[in-house]
Amino acid sequence: MEQNSTAGGATEQYHGNYLSNPVVTAEPRREEEEEEEEEEEEDDDEMPAERKSKRSWGQVMKELKLFWWNPETHAFMGRSGKSWGLILLFYTIFYSFLAAMFTVCMYALLMTISPYTPTYRDRVVPPGVMISPRVGGFDIAFNASDPKTWAKYAETLNAFLTPYNDVEQERKNVACTPDVYFKQDDTEESAERKACQFKRSSLGNCSGIDDPSFGYAEGKPCILLKMNRIIGYLPGEGTPVTVSCEALKGDVDRFGTSEFHPYDFFNLMYYPYYGKLTHVNYTSPLVAIRFPQVTTETALTVQCKLNGKGIKSDSMQDRFLGRITFTLQIGA
């Protein structure tokens, strides 16, 4: 053992240069490590449980229960009442501030947006096409002899055409000069715009006035074609947009020709549209289509499309852009 003590002494003497840390720093360090040791001792019994990651369900439930309500610390879900109060207060203030900021942003946004014209029309141009009657999908299937099968179509059409009643149109709307755009840009933006008349009677056989079944009873159904409304849009760039139909599938040889009412084009005078706030009584122009040659016992897929400058009808992504496809299944 004697050697040990001399060893210590010799170390100090000869290897002092290795120990840049003299006794001074050794002292506080001692305390720190003692603390550490105490910690270790405290945690000692937790350790095996921690290492064995699998705990029994009972233990888990016990822990959960304690987490839910710890009767010792009066802590609910790990927080005491005061702690919950503070944190909730903090989040209340935080979210109030955020909500306020959001409101300000929305307010500022709405301030910059005109109520009459949308800021951009990036997606809505060129116009889409829609038909009536549309009950569910784009399939018109009925038996001519069975009114029950087509009553819904007739009703839909009737309802659809109500705003087009001649009386209504004459009362609200003006008769415009055909074949020219009915521009009303000279008045201020908020002023109400006049709308052109589109009389139901002009639809002839498809007006439902003479034939309340809209031709369904005969197996020669009327279909109304409508171009989507777009503010400020001038379809056809001066020449009216025309409509044409063709059979794609089915008994194509029985399709024959198409008959259009009042014309096979959308008159320019109905454009442009000025928005629902100022153009209150605007009624979209319609083109009624009938297929006179089509007889009963026919199944057809028909595509009607718009033709005109600026009209797009061959989009792969949007099958309703400038065209519409529907099926006809006409039984006896």
Next chain:
Amino acid sequence: MGKNDSYEVFVEMERDGNGEMGAKIKKKKEKKKERMENMKKEIDIDDHQLSFEELEMKYTTSVTKGMTSTMAAQVLERDGCNELKPPKGTPEYIKFARQLAGGLQCLMWVAAVICFIAFGILMGQGNLTSYDDLYLAIVLIAVVVVTGCFGYYQEFKSTNIIASFKNLVPQQATVFRDGQKFNINANQLVVGDLVEVKGGDRVPADVRIVSAQSFKVDNSSLTGESEPQSRTPEFTHENPLETKNIAFFSTTCLEGVATGIIINTGDRTIIGRIASLASGVGNEKTPIAIEIEHFVDIIAGLAIFFGATFFCVAMTIGYRFLEAMIFFMAIVVAYVPEGLLATVTVCLSLTAKRLARKNCVVKNLEAVETLGSTSVICSDKTGTLTQNRMTVSHLWFDNHIHSADTTEDQSGQSFDQSSETWRALGRVAGLCNRAVFKPGQDAVPIPKRDVVGDASETALLKFTELAFGNIVDYRNRFKKVCELPFNSTNKFQLSVHELEDPLDLRYLLVMKGAPERILERCSTIMIKGQELPLDEQWKEAFQTAYMDLGGLGERVLGFCHLLLNEKEHPRGFGFDVDEMNFTTSGLCFAGLISMIDPPRASVPDAVMKCRTAGIRVIMVTGDHPITAKAIAANVGIITEGSETVEDIALRLRIPVEQVNKRDARACVVNGGQLKDMSSEELDDLLRNHPEMVFARTSPQQKLIIVESCQRLGSIVAVTGDGVNDSPALKKADIGIAMGISGSDAAKNAADMILLDDNFASIVTGVEQGRLIFDNLKKSIAYTLTKNIPELTPYLIYITVSVPLPLGCITILFIELATDIFPSVSLAYEKAESDIMNLKPRNPRKDRLVNESLAAYSYFQIGAIQSFAGFTDYFTCLAQEGWRPLLCVGLRSAWENAYNQEVQDSYGQEWTFAQRLYQEYTCYTVFFVSIEICQISDVLIRKTRRLSLFQQGFFRNKVLLSAIVFQLCLGTFLCYCPGMPNIFNFMPIRVQWWFIPVPYGILIFIYDEIRKLGVRRHPGSWWDKELYY
């Protein structure tokens, strides 16, 4: 051979100490060996104690003729081949499947299946509007599979341990059977076979030596001892590992030849047991793996909770089952941080790369972080703390102890070399030395040159070469006449030389050896060049110096010389070393030189750093306690002023038993004592003594020490190089193998390899590990934040029925494309403070993801981002014609694929596809908002406490380029043609990029306020709630 023993004066001293301590411990408690597991017990073999006759009986063999072939065949049938069997691992496909079945992965599988079902149903109904669901399912599966492959690859790389043992089996062995010599495949050997091993062979099995001629083996792979061990038929020690008559499987024979009886084959050999011990030791889960598991559990739980809640909400509101399932799926997709695993892996591999540049190769990525949380390092001594090179450290002459320069690069101070005595001493050291440099090393610095000769002679050769210059030339000037090499009976070495001066016809006798033996032969002592009579006073001085040097754990040699009398020994005198026909007494004592394997220069600093970093360094070595203690004191493992129980007893002059154990900070335990300790006692020891040195430990004990540390809750790093270390390396939280001296088995078992064998590299590793933990925290905080703005769109969509603000595919783009690079770039962030002055993190308290981190990310920054997204979303809709109030409740009309005339706030009519593109525009706008906010987010995540202005905006160049990358990728996604129909990105108007900017600024300012509060008021409510 015996040479070493004789030089090591401390052997005897140690024995004293040992006896005393051993007795004390025996008195105190009884042996509790049986407590230890069977495998970890010392290996019990008794074959080395048996006589040859008993051996022959036991194995039905003959020590001269070997076994009979028939008997051998029978035994082979019984025992099987002599090879190490790789343990049956889990099949590879199960390992892979396990990677695909983690918590998050399962959620993603469920989501993918829901997508498929939804897609299938929609397709079956024929009203398919888009392939989104199919894409989504495929992307989700791809994410799972890719991360799974990644994980599998990692695991595959790190668990390939046993492979290296296969290479240990020698190809051929020479065996005697039926009295004849055969060469057979070593795997055909059986217990009882008589084998012959010669220099260069690998020992084919555990062999009891029967006959040997200067047979030496290299046991370093087994025990870590690097000196060649001689093996003879004599039984010398009870411990089979220490006895000289057993040679072990896989060790190499360095020289000589021996025959022996095989006593163990295959897995029953010592190495086989260690191998199975290594494979039996479970791989501890790395702390980061535990952290991530913990985190994934929480995330998965929350995702399912949210998903299920909204599923129920949707069902009660009246959505169809399928729709509700899709909501569930979407919420899971939004909530699960898909890119997180990739981010963590990349962050860790970046650090691993950085470490590789600093000579630490990381095999198991997660080990990088483990190193950071390390609280105890169990370090080897030889080669790790020391240079693994005997070096002259002290000289005693002129009645003074002089320190020699022991630094690796000879940059240290040397002693005064002007004394005559030094010249004489140096001359003896230079001449009485048989070691020579290997040729062709002129360019190599002297300390690094290879030498032929034993360790002490090498040390002296290098020392004199440094002091005198060309020692070969020097020796040539003093022509050697005769020489007596060292032997264990004489315990000295002498040589006789002619003098340099051709006119001086005297002979010079130089001698070195065990100091006490040398002193016996001396009658004078040289002091300052004068020969003085060696009286009692000088003898006492010699004793003191000898003890001092011995106490330093150094190997001490004495040197003396004599100019032989010209008359008695004229020129041409026939010196005969066997007869000793010349004067060998009455010599002149020149001095003592002591040698040690000195610590590496960088180690004391590194140990110091470990201390400041709160890491405890424990030395575990096979070396002698005194040497171990000396080196420990030298490098600072035992600090100045710390005493062991024995030191205190000595100082207070009281018996060891009376010393209060708590007063002793340091403790040196040797293997013998450790063997008799129970695990509780060892725990107690480790708890009470912060400075521990374990000496003379066996491989199994190393494992026990590691386990004890782990029981105390420490994260343990272990360094090692031998095969014997592999169980401890595997058991440790992080095993560190030595690159230069390490065996393959150790390298395989380790998680990390130190290429330069330098302890200081570990400290660098610790620093990097801590940094990556901090940075991962930041990275995860960044990654988590965006989950809220990804989730809220669904919540609003379901509850308020607005058009969907953010699509699943867009979410995946955020998770897996744009945000990956920024989150990885946080790994390059510099440390905020001196992380090496902090304690190691407490793995139970300092979690990677804690409550405040989640709360701050989710409910604060995430909330701001959500508001930013919705602001932009409503702006974009309003400017295209859909005012916010109209949007509320619009969902069913908006998503009706038949309705081609949905009116906006202005009366315009929209087709379904037009609305869909508008929805995509919303996705894109929301995406851009998240991106803009995330730029702000990544900036604030640079620091957790410091102000960004203190940390500097531009120091992390990677982060800056990540932001630029993110913006470029975002722009590309938005404006690349074709994107709308493939990934649902639309070219958006430029101003929509700027709408979220105020929120970004808000995030920045708010976080600066938070940090200011945290810095100004540490410990306050603010600090507790908002510091993550």
